[in-house]
Amino acid sequence: MPASTTTSLQAWLTLSMLDGVGPLTLTRLLQHFPDPARALDADLLTLQSLGLRPAALDIIQRHQQGDAALGAGLEAVNFWLQQPDCQVLCLNSADYPAQLRRIADPPPLLYLQGNAQLLHEPQLAMVGSRHPGPHGAATARQFARSFAESGLVVTSGMALGIDGACHQGALDAGGETIAVWGTGLNNCYPKRHGALARAIVDQGGLLVSEQPPDAAAHAGQFPRRNRIISGLSLGTLVVEASLNSGSLITARLALEQNREVFAMPGSIHSAQARGCHQLLREGAHLVETVRDVLEVLRLPLLAAIEAQPEPGDIAGQSAPASPLWPLIDHNPVSVDWLGEQSRLPVERVMQELMELELDGRIQHTPHGYSRLS
Missing domain, CATH: 3.40.50.450 (Rossmann fold)
Structure with a gap:
């Protein structure tokens, strides 16, 4: 049976749907009960011994007394789980990512779609x-x-x-x-x-x-x-x-x-x-x-x-052959400055700039021309 439909996971989903049972409470219950279904059936003294807040104690007791309205969100989650590539991982699952499990407050449940x-x-x-x-x-x-x-x-x-x-x-x-x-x-x-x-x-x-x-x-x-x-x-x-x-x-x-x-x-x-x-x-x-x-x-x-491309190259492309390329970086420069530095006529400078802009290498800003990458 897929993990998304196991009794254990359904119990955790039910708990997570109860207002007042937040991530910290859910984690505390998860650490105490090997079988999460037992958390839903636990007596008041046991739950109090775990340090649960009064709001969480009250909501679990109401669930035990058959308040069906408390589980209204569970049906929506189960419908979502039937969609392609959708699943839920619980903190005690063998598939839960090890890197994330090691942080101080890992999320008790992870909803996933995709790979x-x-x-x-x-x-x-x-x-x-x-x-x-x-x-x-x-x-x-x-x-x-x-x-x-x-x-x-x-x-x-x-x-x-x-x-x-x-x-x-x-x-x-x-x-x-x-x-x-x-x-x-x-x-x-x-x-x-x-x-x-x-x-x-x-x-x-x-x-x-x-x-x-x-x-x-x-x-x-x-x-x-x-x-x-x-x-x-x-x-x-x-x-x-x-x-x-x-x-x-x-x-x-x-x-x-x-x-x-x-x-x-x-x-x-x-x-x-x-x-x-x-x-x-x-x-x-x-x-x-x-x-x-x-x-x-x-x-x-x-x-x-x-x-890897050198810094300033785009997605592995080689640097442009334009004589202006070495003069342009991420700080905008003016046409006049480029003309002075390159010793090219203004007409040639404008032509080179237009070609670099069409190639997606530079952009024209209110302060001058600068590289896009």
Whole structure:
């Protein structure tokens, strides 16, 4: 019989559906009762001895007295479990990811859609601002692509900005990515990432949540989701973040979980770089290339380093032959400055810039021309 239909799992699902029985209570019960069905039938004194709150004691007793309305959500979960590639893992399951089990507060239940085997593959968490600067998203996408090509699973939180770019970069490479949601897997948040979520599953990736499938978005769920992102991964790379970014929560959780923390430097004039600079001052590994991460993680993936493009190359393409390319970096420069440095006439400079822009190598900003990657 599939794990999703076992009596044991049904008992845990029932408990998780009871208002007042949160993750901490569920974990406490899980640690005490080898057979979770016994938790539903336990007497009041036994439950009190476990230190359960009065609200949890009351709700379990009401369930024992036959209050059928308490289990209304169970039917919806069981319907969801009949959908393709959907399953639930309990903390005491042999298939529960070992990396996540070792954190201080692992989620008692994991709702999964997609390729669950990815939970046991080496992962790198990539996170960052929901409102990245002009280069942040492009950089995140490029690095995620390279990590995926190296064999790492890219894990992120499905948010707008850097998170979405990381998932997309892994997909660009035909690689594997895990999206950890703060909502139930029937409620994509943000909604504009619905197509991205479908692509992740269709291309062999995985969606993960500790919330029941129909759970809506609540602010408090997203910081708790971050411990799963970092807990599944060998390390966390912050691509771009302000000082009040939720990405710093993920980085600090990674430190508490004894995982590696990486950060990319940025412009001293950019508020979106200050969070990364703070992490670097606190001892995070500075990242300028894919090699910087792979060498710290010391995995067999190091064999793939030589296949990585040089910084500034796009997805393995060679550097453009344009004489202006060496003069353009991520800090915008003007046409006049490029003319002075290259000693080319303005007409030639404009022609070279147009070709580089058409090739997707540079962009024109209000402050001048700069690289896209």
